[in-house]
Amino acid sequence: MSYGIVTEQIxxxxxxxxxxSGRILGPIDIAYETYGTLNEARSNAILVTxxxxxxxxxxxxxxxxxxxxGWWDEIVGPGCLLDTDRYFxxxxxxxxxxxxxxxxxxxNPKTGKRYNLAFPVITVRDMVKAQTLxxxxxxxxxxxxxxxxSMGGMQALEWATQxxxxxxxxxxxxxxxxxxxxxxxxxxxxxxxxxNDPTWKKGExxxxxxxxxALARGIGHITFLSDESMTAKFGRRFSARDGQFDFFGxxxxxxxxxxxxxxxxxxxxxxxxxxxxxxxxxxxxAAGFESMEEAFEPVRAPIQFFAFTSDWLYPPAQTxxxxxxxxxxxxxxxxxxxxxxxxxxxxxxxHQTFTPMVQSFLDGIKP
Amino acid sequence: MSYGIVTEQIxxxxxxxxxxSGRILGPIDIAYETYGTLNEARSNAILVTxxxxxxxxxxxxxxxxxxxxGWWDEIVGPGCLLDTDRYFxxxxxxxxxxxxxxxxxxxNPKTGKRYNLAFPVITVRDMVKAQTLxxxxxxxxxxxxxxxxSMGGMQALEWATQxxxxxxxxxxxxxxxxxxxxxxxxxxxxxxxxxNDPTWKKGExxxxxxxxxALARGIGHITFLSDESMTAKFGRRFSARDGQFDFFGxxxxxxxxxxxxxxxxxxxxxxxxxxxxxxxxxxxxAAGFESMEEAFEPVRAPIQFFAFTSDWLYPPAQTxxxxxxxxxxxxxxxxxxxxxxxxxxxxxxxHQTFTPMVQSFLDGIKP
Numbered sequence: 001m002s003y004g005i006v007t008e009q010i011x012x013x014x015x016x017x018x019x020x021s022g023r024i025l026g027p028i029d030i031a032y033e034t035y036g037t038l039n040e041a042r043s044n045a046i047l048v049t050x051x052x053x054x055x056x057x058x059x060x061x062x063x064x065x066x067x068x069x070g071w072w073d074e075i076v077g078p079g080c081l082l083d084t085d086r087y088f089x090x091x092x093x094x095x096x097x098x099x100x101x102x103x104x105x106x107x108n109p110k111t112g113k114r115y116n117l118a119f120p121v122i123t124v125r126d127m128v129k130a131q132t133l134x135x136x137x138x139x140x141x142x143x144x145x146x147x148x149x150s151m152g153g154m155q156a157l158e159w160a161t162q163x164x165x166x167x168x169x170x171x172x173x174x175x176x177x178x179x180x181x182x183x184x185x186x187x188x189x190x191x192x193x194x195x196n197d198p199t200w201k202k203g204e205x206x207x208x209x210x211x212x213x214a215l216a217r218g219i220g221h222i223t224f225l226s227d228e229s230m231t232a233k234f235g236r237r238f239s240a241r242d243g244q245f246d247f248f249g250x251x252x253x254x255x256x257x258x259x260x261x262x263x264x265x266x267x268x269x270x271x272x273x274x275x276x277x278x279x280x281x282x283x284x285x286a287a288g289f290e291s292m293e294e295a296f297e298p299v300r301a302p303i304q305f306f307a308f309t310s311d312w313l314y315p316p317a318q319t320x321x322x323x324x325x326x327x328x329x330x331x332x333x334x335x336x337x338x339x340x341x342x343x344x345x346x347x348x349x350x351h352q353t354f355t356p357m358v359q360s361f362l363d364g365i366k367p
Numbered sequence: 368m369s370y371g372i373v374t375e376q377i378x379x380x381x382x383x384x385x386x387x388s389g390r391i392l393g394p395i396d397i398a399y400e401t402y403g404t405l406n407e408a409r410s411n412a413i414l415v416t417x418x419x420x421x422x423x424x425x426x427x428x429x430x431x432x433x434x435x436x437g438w439w440d441e442i443v444g445p446g447c448l449l450d451t452d453r454y455f456x457x458x459x460x461x462x463x464x465x466x467x468x469x470x471x472x473x474x475n476p477k478t479g480k481r482y483n484l485a486f487p488v489i490t491v492r493d494m495v496k497a498q499t500l501x502x503x504x505x506x507x508x509x510x511x512x513x514x515x516x517s518m519g520g521m522q523a524l525e526w527a528t529q530x531x532x533x534x535x536x537x538x539x540x541x542x543x544x545x546x547x548x549x550x551x552x553x554x555x556x557x558x559x560x561x562x563n564d565p566t567w568k569k570g571e572x573x574x575x576x577x578x579x580x581a582l583a584r585g586i587g588h589i590t591f592l593s594d595e596s597m598t599a600k601f602g603r604r605f606s607a608r609d610g611q612f613d614f615f616g617x618x619x620x621x622x623x624x625x626x627x628x629x630x631x632x633x634x635x636x637x638x639x640x641x642x643x644x645x646x647x648x649x650x651x652x653a654a655g656f657e658s659m660e661e662a663f664e665p666v667r668a669p670i671q672f673f674a675f676t677s678d679w680l681y682p683p684a685q686t687x688x689x690x691x692x693x694x695x696x697x698x699x700x701x702x703x704x705x706x707x708x709x710x711x712x713x714x715x716x717x718h719q720t721f722t723p724m725v726q727s728f729l730d731g732i733k734p
Contacts, residue, residue, distance in 0.1 A: 180603075189586050189624065222549065236546075250555075
């Protein structure tokens, strides 16, 4: 059952946040939404962490006539996986993004103008540090669970490793301990597409640099799908509107990437795209540690991992490396490899497959 | 032993070539090089077909002080796989390219100006049709072998299927009967990168659109490598010149793609890149036939196929589909799956692995 109407909230922190880079960010706004009710023991909170282009709008609708519900509406609500009759579900927009939390589109208090490239490079660890401010303000000492996929999974890993006393469990989907050289290179060409756009103006644009951002999204989009799912959906069909021998004629898959790329320009900021791409590439669960073993040493929460067979961006072997390391350390860890043709996007689309597994994992967690 | 000095030749055909699109192209220049001597029976000619950005300069040097030898120098020369003491080796630049054969940079006889986008869309089948003109002129009725990888493999397939009486054997490396939706989409974003470059001017540039073409090459470059080879070469190393938290800081792999992309601008024409990308995407060995079976029905030459385990652009399963089809038709076919970390580029780099196999295949061919 869908959650219904939800209101986004924005809360401001006057603290100055010391970032991993050594730079200072503040004041900080954090946009968030909550679903369900915090219990008296304050022990039923589940934080859902979003991926690259996600927002705090996890589920429900902001008004009756909002066309689309939140980005993962299927799993939040009464009787759903994240049952709002039992849990208090929170989702906050990461810093660096453009959906209400402080990011490059925010006003830089030192200049009174948009940060743009004056915004500091941030990391996934910084995003989570900012989330701890929100939980402090909500009076939540310990999360019942932190759950996320892709960049959301990286955040869940940071919670489990950097704040081991503040999480009772973690569910990590389609993620990696550190993106590979190929994953980095695919983000690199996406960044390059924006840099090439003369309307980007080193970040000082008034209107999103549309051609560059649309192409950057097109490149990213390919990495979220799989050859199998693209073949099933489009195959080699040529656009019915075009002649096969027209110079500008397009294959259906080409038209689809183009169409979606330009749609993306209306909803996501180019500089935020660049900052978050950077955060993804820089991500390394073992940053600052001698090894992955050392990084996972403090973990106390049981962690449930999911990988998806056709995910070539963050392939299953990368999740399996974390699972093996945690097992060697004697930590409580559970791993499911899901057979799916949907590529990296499977973590959003295959929820019916993994819901019963997450359900039974959560049922075994003591707050 | 290297071949030594070689001279490129350009020959002009006044014929008007009817293209697969129905359009007419002519007159046609073809640039080519030959190595070794044609025997009296004219039965020892081997045609090597080049890939996307290749040229007729297969082997040897144009002068003593030419820095780099031809693109596949290692396999051509006395005592080499393509032994110039035994074989007459030919390599010609495909039409649509920018290395001497007629392409978008050539002068359009109707206007006295560069073709640019007035150049017709060409297909791999058209490239091979143009090659038959060259062989007619050289007085070669039947090739002892046609050998090529990637787009060169597609040409070899066209020789074997469209001109079954003119080839005694074919060696096909790292190719596909038709690129998949994912392969098309990766070329699509490369094209898009050039289209986005305002200096491309719908093909009417005077100077190569450098940012767009460099990025297009960067995207292509990723598809020629593998995650394994990139990880071995670059891993997640950050450029020593940059700070990890610099907005414009680059990973080594990112700098490498950038550096090579901009180098590429000096040696390849953007419009040719676009036309050949299109030819690759349009390629379908069964175009004009009811099925792959029907397309392969006329084949008379034994075909030797090679696929490479880490080639994710044209994965081994696509070669295996052709092998199985030919086997079912009772054709003479040989298949080798080579274990390699080099991705699609393996067909150029793993020659030491496949040389003995090609050698023994060629030894079994009767002219």
